[in-house]
Amino acid sequence: xxxxxxxxxxxxxxxxxxxxxxxxxxxxxxxxxxxxxxxxxxxxxxxxxxxxxxxxxxxxxxxxxxxxxxxxxxxxxxxxxxxxxxxxxxxxxxxxxxxxxxxxxxxxxxxxxxxxxxxxxxxxxxxxxxxxxxxxxxxxxxxxxxxxxxxxxxxxxxxxxxxxxxxxxxxxxxxxxxxxxxxxxxxxxxxxxxxxxxxxxxxxxxxxxxxxxxxxxxxxxxxxxxxxxxxxxxxxxxxxxxxxxxxxxxxxxxxxxxxxxxxxxxxxxxxxxxxxxxxxxxxxxxxxxxxxx
Numbered sequence: 039x040x041x042x043x044x045x046x047x048x049x050x051x052x053x054x055x056x057x058x059x060x061x062x063x064x065x066x067x068x069x070x071x072x073x074x075x076x077x078x079x080x081x082x083x084x085x086x087x088x089x090x091x092x093x094x095x096x097x098x099x100x101x102x103x104x105x106x107x108x109x110x111x112x113x114x115x116x117x118x119x120x121x122x123x124x125x126x127x128x129x130x131x132x133x134x135x136x137x138x139x140x141x142x143x144x145x146x147x148x149x150x151x152x153x154x155x156x157x158x159x160x161x162x163x164x165x166x167x168x169x170x171x172x173x174x175x176x177x178x179x180x181x182x183x184x185x186x187x188x189x190x191x192x193x194x195x196x197x198x199x200x201x202x203x204x205x206x207x208x209x210x211x212x213x214x215x216x217x218x219x220x221x222x223x224x225x226x227x228x229x230x231x232x233x234x235x236x237x238x239x240x241x242x243x244x245x246x247x248x249x250x251x252x253x254x255x256x257x258x259x260x261x262x263x264x265x266x267x268x269x270x271x272x273x274x275x276x277x278x279x280x281x282x283x284x285x286x287x288x289x290x291x292x293x294x295x296x297x298x299x300x301x302x303x304x305x306x307x308x309x310x311x312x313x314x315x316x317x318x319x320x321x322x323x324x325x326x327x328x329x330x331x
Contacts (some may be wrong), residue, residue, distance in 0.1 A: 045124025084179060084273060087261065088325045090280075091246035094317045098208040101236045103145070103230030104128065104221050110152050110193025116151065121196030128200065128224045133218055140163045146199035153189040199230075207234070236318040243320055250277075250324035258328055270329030280321035309331050 062291050106124045111117035125144070132142060220230055236242065254275075262269050 052100075079284045083249045083330045084327050085258075085261070085267060085330055086325055086327045087248045087254050087267070088323060089257060090253075091251075091253065091322045091324070092247030093241045093242045093246040093249070093320045095236045095238065095320070096208045096317050097234035097236050099230050099235045100204045100207050101235065102202060102204070102214075102216055102217075102232045104202065104226045105182055105228035105230065106200070106225070107227045108194075108196040109110045110195065112193065113147070114194050114259045117194040121198055124225050125198050125200065128221070128226065131220055131224050132200075132202065135217060137204065141203040142200060144198055145201045148197045150195050150197075151191055152193040152195055154192045161328070197274040205237070230309040234316075239282060239318065239320070242318070243279070243322065246322040247277070247324070251326075254324050254326040258326065262294065268331040270331050273329050274327040275302065278323045278325075280323050282318075282320045282322075 081292070106121060106128060108117050108120040108124070133139075203216060204213060214232060221229055258269060259265055279282055
């Protein structure tokens with residue numbers, strides 16, 4: 039009897055283990071089927087349409103550099119005073135022209151010493167001198183030549199760059215020309231490259247986005263009518279900014295000090311070539327995913 043009971047217990051244990059394994063396999067199979075059904079529900083029964091919006095806007099603002107220099111002042115104080123006087127005179131003129139304080143600032147301030155480029159080196163010859171006197175004279179001459187060859191200060195140069203922003207150029211096409219004329223009259227030595235910007239780039243992006251969404255909707259309706267597709271709700275939308283060059287506009291003034299070229303006393307006035315006055319083109323592409331019925 040005891041052996042039969044032991045055998046029955048073993049059989050029962052085996053049945054339980056097999057049952058647990060079978061149950062686990064069934065649960066795993068059900069989970070896999072549910073996952074597949076969910077994936078199919080997400081990938082099947084959808085259709086995509088891509089639309090594009092394009093907006094052109096004219097630049098309404100410009101940024102340019104006005105350089106002021108003082109050449110070969112006799113003392114550092116004189117170079118500083120002359121440069122400051124020219125700067126204050128220019129700022130006063132800019133205020134009258136309509137350039138607000140927030141739209142101008144000194145972005146570069148420099149000061150350097152001007153040295154003589156070359157020195158005379160007169161030869162010495164005296165056949166009547168004795169050997170000793172000639173040697174002493176020659177040593178003194180060598181010392182004098184060394185002193186003469188040391189750099190000699192002949193003046194002090196001062197330099198300041200004022201970077202300004204000119205607004206409303208889309209309403210007044212002569213504003214930049216008049217400003218350049220004013221700057222030259224006020225003694226500006228160099229006028230840097232003029233860069234044009236569209237300050238209302240965000241508004242243009244909103245308009246391009248609306249056109250892009252409208253294009254998606256029109257394409258979806260056209261496909262529904264022509265192909266007989268019944269569209270459901272919009273399930274997903276994505277956006278890609280293809281072009282928005284006006285985003286380069288910099289409120290931080292960091293571009294104002296790039297590519298510094300100091301004025302030269304031999305060519306005290308120069309005007310760099312300006313950037314072309316081309317429209318800013320904003321292009322936004324939108325993709326919409328619709329459910330199908």
